[in-house]
Amino acid sequence: MIENFSVDHIDVYINGEKILDNLSFSVQPGEMLGIIGPNGAGKSTLLKVILGVIKPQNGTVEMTHSDTRPIVGYVPQSRAIDEEMPIQTWDFISLGLPHRIRPWLTKKDRILIKETMELTDTSRLAKKSIGKLSGGEKQRVFLAQALVRNPDVLLLDESTANLDPKAQEEITSLVQELCTEQHISTLFISHDIHLVAKYAHRVLYLTRGHYSVGRAQDIIENANMDVLYQPQHVHDALQTSVENRRYGG
Amino acid sequence: MLHYDFMQHAFIAGTIVAIMCGAIGVFVMARGLSFITHSFSHIGFSGASFATYVGWDPLEGLLLFTTVGALAIGRMGVKFFRREASISVMLSVFLGLGILFLSLSTQSGSFTSTILFGSVVGISSRDVWVIVVLTVVLLCLLTLGYKMLKFDSFDPVGAEAAGLPIRFISVAFLLLLSIGVAEAVQIVGALLVFALMTIPASTARHITQSVFKMIVVSAVLAVLGIWVGLTLSYMTNAPVSFYITAFEALCYFLALGWSSLKAKFQPIGT
Numbered sequence: 001m002i003e004n005f006s007v008d009h010i011d012v013y014i015n016g017e018k019i020l021d022n023l024s025f026s027v028q029p030g031e032m033l034g035i036i037g038p039n040g041a042g043k044s045t046l047l048k049v050i051l052g053v054i055k056p057q058n059g060t061v062e063m064t065h066s067d068t069r070p071i072v073g074y075v076p077q078s079r080a081i082d083e084e085m086p087i088q089t090w091d092f093i094s095l096g097l098p099h100r101i102r103p104w105l106t107k108k109d110r111i112l113i114k115e116t117m118e119l120t121d122t123s124r125l126a127k128k129s130i131g132k133l134s135g136g137e138k139q140r141v142f143l144a145q146a147l148v149r150n151p152d153v154l155l156l157d158e159s160t161a162n163l164d165p166k167a168q169e170e171i172t173s174l175v176q177e178l179c180t181e182q183h184i185s186t187l188f189i190s191h192d193i194h195l196v197a198k199y200a201h202r203v204l205y206l207t208r209g210h211y212s213v214g215r216a217q218d219i220i221e222n223a224n225m226d227v228l229y230q231p232q233h234v235h236d237a238l239q240t241s242v243e244n245r246r247y248g249g
Numbered sequence: 250m251l252h253y254d255f256m257q258h259a260f261i262a263g264t265i266v267a268i269m270c271g272a273i274g275v276f277v278m279a280r281g282l283s284f285i286t287h288s289f290s291h292i293g294f295s296g297a298s299f300a301t302y303v304g305w306d307p308l309e310g311l312l313l314f315t316t317v318g319a320l321a322i323g324r325m326g327v328k329f330f331r332r333e334a335s336i337s338v339m340l341s342v343f344l345g346l347g348i349l350f351l352s353l354s355t356q357s358g359s360f361t362s363t364i365l366f367g368s369v370v371g372i373s374s375r376d377v378w379v380i381v382v383l384t385v386v387l388l389c390l391l392t393l394g395y396k397m398l399k400f401d402s403f404d405p406v407g408a409e410a411a412g413l414p415i416r417f418i419s420v421a422f423l424l425l426l427s428i429g430v431a432e433a434v435q436i437v438g439a440l441l442v443f444a445l446m447t448i449p450a451s452t453a454r455h456i457t458q459s460v461f462k463m464i465v466v467s468a469v470l471a472v473l474g475i476w477v478g479l480t481l482s483y484m485t486n487a488p489v490s491f492y493i494t495a496f497e498a499l500c501y502f503l504a505l506g507w508s509s510l511k512a513k514f515q516p517i518g519t
């Protein structure tokens with residue numbers, strides 16, 4: 001479990017262009033933070049900064065764990081999988097295990113893989129080649145690969161885009177369950193304002209040069225969402241978010 | 250035939266090189282490096298020619314040129330060299346260089362054909378030792394790097410996301426590959442290393458779905474190819490590389506046929 005997870009006053013420039021401007025927020029253990037905002041706002045960039053792939057020019061990302069180094073699970077926005085090269089689903093998931101040098105799997109590894117596959121409902125895909133799975137099945141497998149390392153922090157970059165509404169709900173509610181049970185702090189980017197309102201404990205609304213963070217209800221009510229979404233959707237999402245205020249404020 | 254020293258040497262060196270080529274080949278295919286492998290063997294050809302020109306052992310020239318080539322390619326990025334144009338430029342330049350060195354040196358034409366098409370008779374017991382030691386080191390490194398290499402080859406985005414040192418993995422693999430190519434050139438020749446590195450792995454891909462089994466199948470097919478090639482070549486005097494490529498190609502088409510048959514007769518819904 002993560003003790004302290006905060007992003008403090010970070011500035012990020014890419015090719016001289018300011019992408020993130022003095023951004024600060026913190027995330028509680030087991031909290032699900034939804035991230036919304038237009039294309040190009042810097043949402044993916046933010047996750048990469050947290051991951052350590054992009055170094056911010058100013059500011060810091062603080063992530064401290066009670067005893068070890070915090071483990072981060074990350075599902076990137078896009079993935080190039082060669083459909084011709086077969087790698088079986090269980091093997092693909094096993095790649096996410098944290099060991100790097102040992103070429104074989106221990107019994108403990110195998111149990112972990114099996115449990116993760118049951119959790120993400122991918123057991124029946126175990127022997128299938130990853131290239132042959134449907135979009136939704138792949139998303140579950142990607143999630144499983146990120147989860148198999150028992151992360152303290154989970155970063156999901158539009159992981160449920162391209163899925164049918166039912167699958168979106170299933171995966172997101174599964175993630176929420178895991179977060180709460182295993183105290184995983186989760187950041188998930190989504191364009192689905194409904195999903196965010198329903199499952200995120202708090203919301204970060206990010207645009208170029210501005211951001212606001214708070215309860216889903218407040219963000220959706222106060223930020224100028226009509227730029228992004230139809231007024232009716234905003235209204236519906238507001239209704240949903242009222243029931244979900246665990247980490248409010 | 251095995252009571253001849255040279256045949257023993259050919260069998261030992263050939264088998265070991267085949268295991269290595271088969272194993273590395275799976276990652277060559279997964280990383281889309283088949284034509285870079287082909288370029289390495291051409292770089293190796295000019296290295297070997299250079300070695301004879303300055304009076305070194307051919308393997309030394311081969312190793313020098315291919316490893317420097319690997320570092321250069323790694324430095325500039327594999328993406329650049331995957332482009333068709335870059336590959337054709339590289340192939341021609343190094344083939345040309347090789348021809349230049351050969352014409353400058355006093356070696357006979359038989360050396361040229363050995364390096365281009367491979368040879369089974371010229372392998373000394375010292376060569377065998379060098380090949381064995383190099384291959385064992387190579388396979389150990391491959392075993393240690395297996396997990397990371399597999400991750401980066403089959404799921405590059407995921408590997409980067411998981412924080413693996415992908416740049417290092419890429420360069421390290423190119424280096425291993427370049428050493429492997431240098432070794433194999435001596436047995437099957439510069440023009441056909443490519444065949445031994447890519448065909449068995451492609452065949453394996455149609456036979457099995459698991460990465461580890463693919464490596465095993467690929468290595469076995471490569472070894473069988475060498476054995477069949479050496480035996481038939483001994484009996485008929487035709488070049489060993491011809492039999493090796495013919496055997497590997499036959500296996501490939503059989504596997505292709507088998508996998509499409511299997512797909513056809515698979516009951517719907519499974």
Ligand SMILES: Nc1ncnc2c1ncn2[C@@H]1O[C@H](COP(=O)(O)OP(=O)(O)O)[C@@H](O)[C@H]1O
Pocket residue numbers: 014015019037038039040041042043044045046
């Ligand atoms: N590697 C990169 N090179 C150049 N520009 C980039 C790179 N990565 C991101 N950007 C730019 O940064 C901005 C934010 O991108 P991104 O974080 O992917 O946005 P979002 O995920 O919110 O849609 C975009 O304008 C994009 O063009």
Ligand SMILES: [Mg+2]
Pocket residue numbers: 043044045077157
């Ligand atoms: Mg993005």
